Amino acid sequence: xxxxxxxxxxxxxxxxxxxxxxxxxxxxxxxxxxxxxxxxxxxxxxxxxxxxxxxxxxxxxxxxxxxxxxxxxxxxxxxxxxxxxxxxxxxxxxxxxxxxxxxxxxxxxxxxxxxxxxxxxxxxxxxxxxxxxxxxxxxxxxxxxxxxxxxxxxxxxxxxxxxxxxxxxxxxxxxxxxxxxxxxxxxxxxxxxxxxxxxxxxxxxxxxxxxxxxxxxxxxxxxxxxxxxxxxxxxxxxxxxxxxxxxxxxxxxxxxxxxxxxxxxxxxxxxxxxxxxxxxxxxxxxxxxxxxxxxxxxxxxxxxxxxxxxxxxxxxxxxxxxxxxxxxxxxxxxxxxxxxxxxxxxxxxxxxxxxxxxxxxxxxxxxxxxxxxxxxxxxxxxxxxxxxxxxxxxxxxxxxxxxxxxxxxxxxxxx
Numbered sequence: 412x413x414x415x416x417x418x419x420x421x422x423x424x425x426x427x428x429x430x431x432x433x434x435x436x437x438x439x440x441x442x443x444x445x446x447x448x449x450x451x452x453x454x455x456x457x458x459x460x461x462x463x464x465x466x467x468x469x470x471x472x473x474x475x476x477x478x479x480x481x482x483x484x485x486x487x488x489x490x491x492x493x494x495x496x497x498x499x500x501x502x503x504x505x506x507x508x509x510x511x512x513x514x515x516x517x518x519x520x521x522x523x524x525x526x527x528x529x530x531x532x533x534x535x536x537x538x539x540x541x542x543x544x545x546x547x548x549x550x551x552x553x554x555x556x557x558x559x560x561x562x563x564x565x566x567x568x569x570x571x572x573x574x575x576x577x578x579x580x581x582x583x584x585x586x587x588x589x590x591x592x593x594x595x596x597x598x599x600x601x602x603x604x605x606x607x608x609x610x611x612x613x614x615x616x617x618x619x620x621x622x623x624x625x626x627x628x629x630x631x632x633x634x635x636x637x638x639x640x641x642x643x644x645x646x647x648x649x650x651x652x653x654x655x656x657x658x659x660x661x662x663x664x665x666x667x668x669x670x671x672x673x674x675x676x677x678x679x680x681x682x683x684x685x686x687x688x689x690x691x692x693x694x695x696x697x698x699x700x701x702x703x704x705x706x707x708x709x710x711x712x713x714x715x716x717x718x719x720x721x722x723x724x725x726x727x728x729x730x731x732x733x734x735x736x737x738x739x740x741x742x743x744x745x746x747x748x749x750x751x752x753x754x755x756x757x758x759x760x761x762x763x764x765x766x767x768x769x770x771x772x773x774x775x776x777x778x779x780x781x782x783x784x785x786x787x788x789x790x791x792x793x794x795x796x797x798x799x800x801x802x803x804x805x806x807x808x809x810x811x812x813x814x815x816x817x818x819x820x821x822x823x824x825x826x
Contacts, residue, residue, distance in 0.1 A: 468748035524787035562754035635818035786826030
């Protein structure tokens with residue numbers, strides 16, 4: 412017991428992020444509510460989706476399952492994204508965990524290593540649908556050769572651009588880094604930045620930066636390299652020349668999208684989930700293309716996974732709910748509402764993702780989208796990368812020195 416508690420406490424430190432939020436949980440049920448549920452099996456479900464229509468789609472899925480299984484009551488609790496990790500870890504220490512939880516995919520291996528998640532390798536094998544998933548999302552659910560979850564939804568990054576601004580400048584969307592530099596220069600005007608990324612000190616910053624490292628032919632496992640220095644130097648070049656705001660170190664991906672929608676940014680790196688926002692809020696004509704390449708192309712995988720907690724007393728029912736949620740007809744409704752991509756190869760061929768020119772860019776990107784599957788210490792690895800970005804953009808360190816320092820921190824954290 413002491414060893415398990417030690418592991419949980421250690422993982423708590425690893426999962427601490429700079430983002431903050433108010434702690435939210437479900438209020439205790441009244442005695443009448445408990446009484447009304449005594450004849451039903453209650454399955455506790457945690458997720459971090461708050462805005463409609465995503466939340467509406469989740470409630471509809473729960474209602475549909477309950478209708479088909481009248482002896483089951485799914486008790487859903489919304490927990491803010493910034494709070495979910497600590498809530499899970501504290502719940503594990505106190506013996507108060509849900510049956511089902513939705514987890515950001517880069518955190519999955521850390522929770523598996525902490526013993527919080529159930530090994531569902533046997534169930535997955537009997538299910539027989541693992542081969543329907545893209546390698547990137549599926550790899551994020553694996554730890555030491557065993558399966559601890561199922562991908563629920565995916566997203567990745569691409570380059571959004573202002574159609575009229577590029578047309579006025581007489582340029583096409585950039586296909587490589589050289590063209591990106593030139594385009595950013597031509598598109599920058601008073602009150603308008605040519606290019607934008609999010610370099611904020613959180614997982615969003617790492618999420619946006621890693622594709623540039625991979626495009627340079629490098630990886631976290633070889634961070635102290637020419638390619639990583641070139642990737643950092645590209646971002647610094649944009650900021651130093653005024654083509655990109657130095658405020659990117661405080662701007663989240665949504666902040667960037669709001670500025671792009673208002674016509675204050677000509678090009679931005681952003682994700683699938685921004686499409687519904689831009690379609691309803693953008694004051695400009697926009698389009699999207701794959702990220703510019705350098706030595707190779709590539710994008711990053713984002714999204715969520717389902718998992719069952721190791722302490723669940725209703726593991727068989729929890730697994731049945733996950734399988735129900737992964738039925739293509741049920742999953743499609745959720746993904747459409749959430750502005751997400753399928754993690755399933757069979758579903759991504761649906762006309763909804765293939766016939767929409769914007770969504771198709773991201774759907775095609777799933778073939779090469781890479782997961783942040785770097786073992787249970789990934790949160791600390793990401794923190795070192797975030798600090799590296801901040802140091803370079805602020806001018807506190809040269810790209811060479813910042814990369815060397817981050818590599819020294821990361822070396823012992825890699826699996």
